[in-house]
Amino acid sequence: MLWRIFIFTVCSMFLTASADVKPKTKAGIDTLFHLRRMFYVEDLDDDLCVEWDDIYQVASRADINNDGIYEFNEMLADPDMNEASRDDFNVFEVNGDGKVDMDDVHLKFYDILSASGNDVDIKEYLRFMSTREPDRGELMDIKSFVNAEKNFLVSDQNDNGLLSPYEYKAEFRFADADHDGFLNSNETDAFRPTRHVGQFCDDVATTGCSLNDVEALFDGADTDNSGKLSVEEYIIYFGKLMTAT
Template sequence: MLTCVTLLFVVLLCGTEAAPTDHPQWRDIDYLVHLREMFYREDIDDDGKLEYTDARQTDLRSDADGDGVVTREEYDADPDLTGYDLDKDLDVIDVNNDGILTHEDTKLAFLLISSDFGNEWSLGEFIQFMTSKTEPPAKDNMTITIKSFARAERNFVVMDIDDDDLVSEDEFTSEYRVADYNRDGVLKDLELRGFRPIRNVPITRYCSDTTVGCKVEDFLKMFKEADINNDAQLDLKEYVVTFGELMDTE
């Protein structure tokens, strides 16, 4: 795979020192969102996992003339590779050092990486590996733990009913109605735990008395605060910043 698998191998080779056991797990949100986009772009069969078959299909897609070699021209012409610099990474991507990019390079890279995570990777595993040998972000960056990001991303996907990669106010309130099991218009106790957006944040931030119950209007305040560009919908970053349990980088 000349996108995510190749870049995974780049990380593998560049990270010559093993990550310490206490390596911080918080990461820059923009970078995590980028890795998430990469993951779904490379998950060709759309099963939520990266597998060798995805890698092989990516090779075939990039090799426009079918000669088994991905040239610079083919690499640059592939819209899914936009933003990646072949000249810059060639020495690392060319695993067998023969000066060209072939399926053998991808196959070897995949075999090396799969020794850590098996033959298929979830989004969380993909992010875990991609960030395991990179330096933590500057402490003034907006960060989150990998675990919290993966959990928030999963909730985001479930709430995104129309699959447009945005959570609208209607989808948000629909999730509230799903959590309101007894249909009394408020969420209490277990119902609150079932409301996806607040699983990772303090409930009292927006609902002061959980014994009485929290109305949808209480959480719409949270939604509106998260909606930075005021378009009545949340992209993943907006969602994660508010509902993803931000971590202190100290």
């Protein structure tokens, strides 16, 4: 327990510096996808939160020569970090001394530390970490990005990272509570791909949205014409719909 007390004592020393960091509400979509990958790399125990233990293990693993300091080339030597950029390294290098040591890691974790606890979920992670990365790609609302990802993960029943037409139609059948083949204004809220979008077809107030209507959304999202939706295709398409409403 003493080392935990020490860690958070060190973190509290940098309260003034960290208070200046204001989390973003929007960021470049390519930046968000990159940071999303980094989040899952750092979430070592797969509990959908990044905790101090996760950060400490990632930093320790990157220190190949065990000198208490790691450099950019050591970061790239980690198989999970081999796509990291200099910007990612600079996220850790926060006290301006040109190297990354545990003090830097303390600061980095404190920057994204939740006000309500000692772990960080993906929305908090993206909002804070995007302040240290340049915006790459079209700007997207971070809340919409996260909501779209959550909807995809639930809809992807076999967890293979691809949404099939069968899985997509299963969401329609689930939302169609009266089984009439249409989604009325109440049922559209239960259709997961458009849960945060609102009304997405012209007939919702009359006959309701048909399966053809929702299939048109699937086809619009399937930019590579593979017949399935990747998480990237899903987030880009449905996340933008959420942002537009």
